Amino acid sequence: MSGSEAEAAAELERLAAEIARHNALYYQQDAPEISDAEYDALVARARDLEARFPALRREDRPWHRVGAPPAAGFAKVRHGVPMLSLDNVFGAAQFAEFARGIRRFLGLPPGQALRFTAEPKIDGLSVNLLYEHGRFVRGATRGDGLVGEDITANLRTLKDLPLRLEADAPERMEIRGEVYMTRADFLAFRAAQERAAEEREARRARGEKLGEAVQVPANPRNAAAGSLRQKDPAVTAARPLRLFAYGLGEASALPADSQSGLLDWLARAGFPVNPLFRVVESEAEAEAFQAEMESRRASLDYEIDGVVFKLDRFDWQQRLGFVGRAPRWAVAWKFPAEQATTRLLDIEIQVGRTGALTPRAVMEPVVVGGVTVRHATLHNEEEIARKDIRIGDTVILQRAGDVIPQITGIVPEKRPPGAKPFAFPHTCPACGSHAVREKEDVVRRCTGGLTCPAQRVERLKHFVSRRAMDIEGLGEETIGLLHAEGLLASPADIFRLPARREALLALEGWGEKKVQNLIAAIESRRRMPLERFIFALGIRRIGEQTAKLLARHYGTFETWRERMIAARVPGSEAREELGAIQGIGPAIAEELVEFFAEPRNLAALDDLAREAPPLPAEAPAADSPIAGKTIVFTGTLSAMTRQEAEARAEALGAKVTKSVSRKTDVVVVGADAGSKAARAAELGVRVLSEAEWLAIARG
Numbered sequence: 001m002s003g004s005e006a007e008a009a010a011e012l013e014r015l016a017a018e019i020a021r022h023n024a025l026y027y028q029q030d031a032p033e034i035s036d037a038e039y040d041a042l043v044a045r046a047r048d049l050e051a052r053f054p055a056l057r058r059e060d061r062p063w064h065r066v067g068a069p070p071a072a073g074f075a076k077v078r079h080g081v082p083m084l085s086l087d088n089v090f091g092a093a094q095f096a097e098f099a100r101g102i103r104r105f106l107g108l109p110p111g112q113a114l115r116f117t118a119e120p121k122i123d124g125l126s127v128n129l130l131y132e133h134g135r136f137v138r139g140a141t142r143g144d145g146l147v148g149e150d151i152t153a154n155l156r157t158l159k160d161l162p163l164r165l166e167a168d169a170p171e172r173m174e175i176r177g178e179v180y181m182t183r184a185d186f187l188a189f190r191a192a193q194e195r196a197a198e199e200r201e202a203r204r205a206r207g208e209k210l211g212e213a214v215q216v217p218a219n220p221r222n223a224a225a226g227s228l229r230q231k232d233p234a235v236t237a238a239r240p241l242r243l244f245a246y247g248l249g250e251a252s253a254l255p256a257d258s259q260s261g262l263l264d265w266l267a268r269a270g271f272p273v274n275p276l277f278r279v280v281e282s283e284a285e286a287e288a289f290q291a292e293m294e295s296r297r298a299s300l301d302y303e304i305d306g307v308v309f310k311l312d313r314f315d316w317q318q319r320l321g322f323v324g325r326a327p328r329w330a331v332a333w334k335f336p337a338e339q340a341t342t343r344l345l346d347i348e349i350q351v352g353r354t355g356a357l358t359p360r361a362v363m364e365p366v367v368v369g370g371v372t373v374r375h376a377t378l379h380n381e382e383e384i385a386r387k388d389i390r391i392g393d394t395v396i397l398q399r400a401g402d403v404i405p406q407i408t409g410i411v412p413e414k415r416p417p418g419a420k421p422f423a424f425p426h427t428c429p430a431c432g433s434h435a436v437r438e439k440e441d442v443v444r445r446c447t448g449g450l451t452c453p454a455q456r457v458e459r460l461k462h463f464v465s466r467r468a469m470d471i472e473g474l475g476e477e478t479i480g481l482l483h484a485e486g487l488l489a490s491p492a493d494i495f496r497l498p499a500r501r502e503a504l505l506a507l508e509g510w511g512e513k514k515v516q517n518l519i520a521a522i523e524s525r526r527r528m529p530l531e532r533f534i535f536a537l538g539i540r541r542i543g544e545q546t547a548k549l550l551a552r553h554y555g556t557f558e559t560w561r562e563r564m565i566a567a568r569v570p571g572s573e574a575r576e577e578l579g580a581i582q583g584i585g586p587a588i589a590e591e592l593v594e595f596f597a598e599p600r601n602l603a604a605l606d607d608l609a610r611e612a613p614p615l616p617a618e619a620p621a622a623d624s625p626i627a628g629k630t631i632v633f634t635g636t637l638s639a640m641t642r643q644e645a646e647a648r649a650e651a652l653g654a655k656v657t658k659s660v661s662r663k664t665d666v667v668v669v670g671a672d673a674g675s676k677a678a679r680a681a682e683l684g685v686r687v688l689s690e691a692e693w694l695a696i697a698r699g
């Protein structure tokens with residue numbers, strides 16, 4: 001093997017793994033990471049290498065996949081007749097070659113007219129629908145073309161799908177169709193998913209339970225595919241899915257003798273059939289229809305990516321048969337990719353309701369696929385770095401089946417001299433607070449939660465919520481109104497509202513009684529327990545449970561505040577103390593430190609504490625000899641687990657920490673205790689045996 005062949009082998013190996021991964025993302029998880037054009041480029045590169053080094057041809061060849069095997073979780077269904085893919089043609093010359101091939105194969109004279117059906121190619125998910133005695137009995141995805149996934153229960157929820165056929169039907173037949181989502185439905189659905197994802201992020205920020213992950217689909221096809229492959233048919237039922245039927249698989253008898261006859265029959269049987277389909281009698285008519293569809297493409301209310309031409313006569317289709325995986329009697333005449341290049345003028349950073357910083361491309365306006373585009377999302381800072389996108393670059397913009405345009409790459413030759421890599425800001429453009437990115441996160445977030453205008457309303461809503469400060473009469477709408485009226489910008493402002501009676505009374509529809517009630521509700525919450533106060537701040541990852549641990553450990557607001565500020569120094573005693581609290585992991589400690597490291601937060605916090613000073617944490621069970629003491633367990637206990645012992649100690653009012661320091665009051669020493677026991681002796685800390693501990697624990 002020569003050096004270059006070895007290099008090619010290595011690259012092919014890498015491409016095979018990469019393409020297989022994208023196949024799985026696309027077909028099984030409905031969550032592609034790259035655009036169709038980027039995928040096609042990978043496949044083209046692999047095929048090119050194979051052509052140059054035939055010895056390297058692989059058995060698996062993932063670039064020859066027309067789909068992927070069914071994912072785990074769905075039963076497998078073998079199609080009666082394989083669901084194969086169509087060859088593509090681009091342009092009139094290739095289509096003429098396709099027609100010539102048909103005439104040659106059938107032995108027809110060169111001038112013989114051919115009749116084709118022409119159907120817009122819907123960009124959705126192909127399904128195979130089995131009917132027996134006119135009843136829908138089973139439905140499946142295409143899968144790898146031979147075996148698909150049984151999604152019968154989900155398909156039953158589609159209003160477009162007839163459960164019983166209205167026309168006379170063969171005993172057993174497979175109907176082929178495409179499930180899709182209209183553009184308008186997709187945009188509404190996507191917006192709802194985005195809101196759900198934000199809501200989930202807000203729950204994460206409050207340290208609440210998250211529930212199922214929310215997928216925000218990139219295009220209508222992904223949305224349709226994801227909706228059809230739900231575990232719960234009720235979820236599918238709630239999605240706006242549509243169906244067009246267009247073909248036949250296995251059939252015990254033919255309901256028609258041509259494709260156009262079949263489409264008529266499908267319509268009579270109760271299936272939606274695309275109303276734009278037409279019969280064309282020549283290559284010239286085919287080309288005219290193709291051009292008409294391309295010009296209408298942007299205004300259709302669903303996505304199409306070309307036109308499917310099928311030789312109309314079934315007997316001729318039969319004779320032509322298949323070559324490899326594609327029929328000789330049909331092709332997909334694809335539209336050219338909707339691509340354009342334009343100049344990137346700027347990268348704006350937008351701040352979401354939960355503090356996420358999202359980059360957005362601002363471009364010289366350009367028309368792509370009939371739509372003028374000025375903005376495109378750049379997703380996150382990693383994506384900008386990966387594609388090395390710089391301000392001033394000429395970027396390639398694509399709308400390939402995507403309603404939302406994407407920047408797929410740049411034109412390196414057109415880069416202006418001196419263009420610098422984009423420096424993603426480390427401060428929030430909305431409030432100036434520092435913005436941080438956690439290790440496992442691709443998103444950078446603003447830490448100025450209490451003051452950031454982008455997050456303000458979200459934070460205020462959390463602050464007054466039932467499990468936080470629980471202020472009645474301050475609902476989402478009222479907060480929005482008071483914020484818009486300039487009466488409410490920070491949590492402290494809530495407690496200044498009682499002093500602004502006149503301004504409140506001046507609001508439209510606000511009477512004496514309403515203002516009175518609101519003021520009373522606010523006053524009743526001016527002194528809240530420390531744990532509620534901490535939870536109400538809405539610090540990311542600080543849920544109710546964590547707030548309780550912090551309140552119990554530090555006791556008073558003043559102590560907590562002082563220790564948190566001290567904990568900003570890595571390796572400091574305060575930082576060790578924070579990390580040693582049972583139930584506080586490094587991620588939570590990090591969030592607290594970040595929060596206190598932002599001076600704007602500290603100012604807002606002190607402002608709030610002046611208006612609404614929290615009550616000290618209640619000291620639990622003060623009659624226990626270890627109440628209020630700091631306790632460390634070391635070694636193995638025989639009568640209870642370490643976890644149980646620590647929980648018991650906390651219930652008795654002790655603070656449990658992991659390491660022995662000057663602040664430790666008691667060390668409980670079990671069997672095989674190591675350095676901690678020695679350290680306790682060295683510091684003169686009181687040491688208890690397991691028996692002594694049990695006497696206390698069992699009261």
Ligand SMILES: [Zn+2]
Binds near residue numbers: 351428432447453
């Ligand atoms: Zn901010």
